[in-house]
Amino acid sequence: MSVLLVEAGGDDRDPAVVNPEMWPLNQGTERVWDFTTAPDPALNGRSLPYAMGRVLGGGGSVNVSIWIRGHRDDWDFFARETGDPAWGHDNVRRLFDRIESGPMWVQNTQDIHPYGEAVLAAAEENGFPRYANPNGALMNSERGTAPRQEIIRDGRRQSPYQSYVALRPRPNLTVLHDALVTEVLFDGNRAVGVKVRHAGQNLDIHASAEVVLSLGAVGTPKALMLSGVGEAAQLREHGIGVRAHLPGVGRNLNDHPVLAHVWHAADGADFSGPLESRAGVFWNLTSDAGDPPSILYAVPGAQTSQTVAARGGLPEHAATFLLGVRMHNTGQVRLASADPSVNPIIKTGFFTDPADSGSVLRALETARAIGMAPALKPFLKEEALPGPVGRDASLDYLRDAVQTFWHQSGTARMGRDDMAVLDSRLRVIGCEGLRVADASALPRVTVANTMAPSVLVGEQAAEFIRSDHGLSAGPEVSSATP
Structure with missing residues (x-):
């Protein structure tokens, strides 16, 4: 089977991609989609910058490089939602073991700053068990603290794209970048290709077997809706013919808000050196916890929103706890126009x-x-x-300070109810030859960072495609392969 990989952005050789410490420099560049959320009364009328990766490798090429599998309860919840044990923790653990000993390079962080060590110790002093890393035993527990695991090797980002594609070229794989997918082509209810804008031309590219969308939790529902797959009333509002009425497309937007908790630094505190999110604290991880899962990462400086920063008065010598809490409500992605160049309307639900x-x-x-x-x-x-x-003023500050952790997911979720978009094998309901393989398929956001779960979704898609088309798995590969 031959495969064409189409990417809207460019190549991933920029130093801000290769060097993981430079990841913030990708913001505001051509390597990200500069989405913005709709003004939100629940956030004091604010709109949030809502960037997502637009480069070979997507978010895995511009993120903070943290690798967290997701909690046992997350995966067992997905199995219950889909009715498929393939999504349960036991099977997922098998796949993660294969991923981490094969294509992906995953290691314990190599540079724990004394400040990070102090955060881990402070969590222990508050009753959080310390683990060697945030995967394994911690992801079976109710709470804990650990230094991070990361996709960094010898100071270079080992992105999913580099690990699966660039370092292992295959004769049956073609990569086309700077090419925007604008619509899925159909013959009846069967997906037969995609419309693409590339080098100033509009191209129809046909697929003999399947079309797999992996455009992220904003791009995937947008592409589905532009192709006539979504809530019928919304599609008709924009003059789009209804291919499949799936009201769940674009609904159930899950994400972790970032809540900036800023501290005055102690006199003489030294924050120089590699510090970014090296230590994490996790709690309320199990389904019987009274509150939703929460995460804490410690970073240097006063890192809060532009709204708060514009007021002035931020401490010059400071450190910040970045808090993330899974919200009870979800958000939505809606079309703003039938024009593919127009960004959709995004509401976080925070x-x-x-x-x-x-x-x-x-x-x-x-x-x-x-x-x-x-x-x-x-x-x-x-x-x-x-x-x-006090309570009211604290909440007012948090509404002004909230940002995104860029853990967008859930907008084309798997399930068995009327709002499901995908079946348990990632196939779009009511359509043939069309799958989704990204975080939008997840019924909810996992307890923390979503890169590892996104790679797992890709591995699941590969297994399903091989099975459905009678393909062999091919030779195993090692992460030690040069």
């Missing part, structure tokens, strides 16, 4: 459920306890933001 207020305030209290632990006294002096300002 803070739209009253229960979110209590969850984030309790997460903030946990973060306060960690920040005030004796182990962190050489680095943190006192809380700067939101500070001791």
Whole structure:
């Protein structure tokens, strides 16, 4: 079987991609989709920058390089939602073991700064068991703290694209970049190819076997809707003929908000060196927890939103806890136009459920306890933001400070109910020859970073395609392959 990989962005050889420490420099460049969310009353009327990868490798080429499999409860929940044990933790663990000993290079972080070590110790002082890394035993537990695992080798990003494609060229694979997929082509209800804009031309590219969309949790539902797959009323509103009425397309947008908890640094605290998100704290991970899963990463500087920064008064010598809490409500991606060049309308759903207020305030209290632990006294002096300002003022600050962790998922989810878009084998319901293989397929966002779960979805898609078309798996590959 021959494969054509179509990517809207360019190649991945820029230093800001290759060097993982330079990842923030990709923001605002041609290597990301500069989406913006709709103004949201729940966020004090703010719109959020909502970038996603637009380069060979997508988000895996521009992210923070953190590798977290997802919790046992996440995967067992997916198995229940789909009715398919292939998505359960036991089978997923088998696939992750194969991924991590094969195509992907995954290692424990090599540079734990003394500040990161202090964060881990402070979490231990607050009753969080310490683990060697955030996978394995921690992802079977209710809470814990660990240094991160990462896709970095000898200071270079080992992205999924590099690991699966660039380092292992195949004669049956063609890569076409700077080519925008605008629509899926159909013959009746069967997908037979894609429309592409490339080098100033509009091309129809036909597929003999399948079309697989992997455009991310914003791009995938947009492409489906432009192709006539989605909520019928919304499609007709934009003059798009209805191919398949699937009201769940674009719904169920899951993401982790970033809630910036800023601290005045202690006098003489040294934050120089590799610091970015090297230590993590995780809690409320099991289904019987009273609050949704929460994560904490510690970074240097006062890293909060532009809205808060514009007010001034941020401490010059500071550190920040980046808090993420799974929100109770989900958001939505809707078409703004039938023109493929127009960005869709994105609503995050952050803070739209009253229960979110209590969850984030309790997460903030946990973060306060960690920040005030004796182990962190050489680095943190006192809380700067939101500070001791009371419940209402704290919530107002958090609504102004919230950003995204870029963990967008769920907008073309698998399931068995009326809002499901995909079956358990990632096939678009009501369409033949069309699959989705990205985080939009996940019924909910996993407990933390979504790169590893996205790679797992790709591996599952490969297994399903091989099975459905009677293809052999091919030779096993090793991550040690040069």
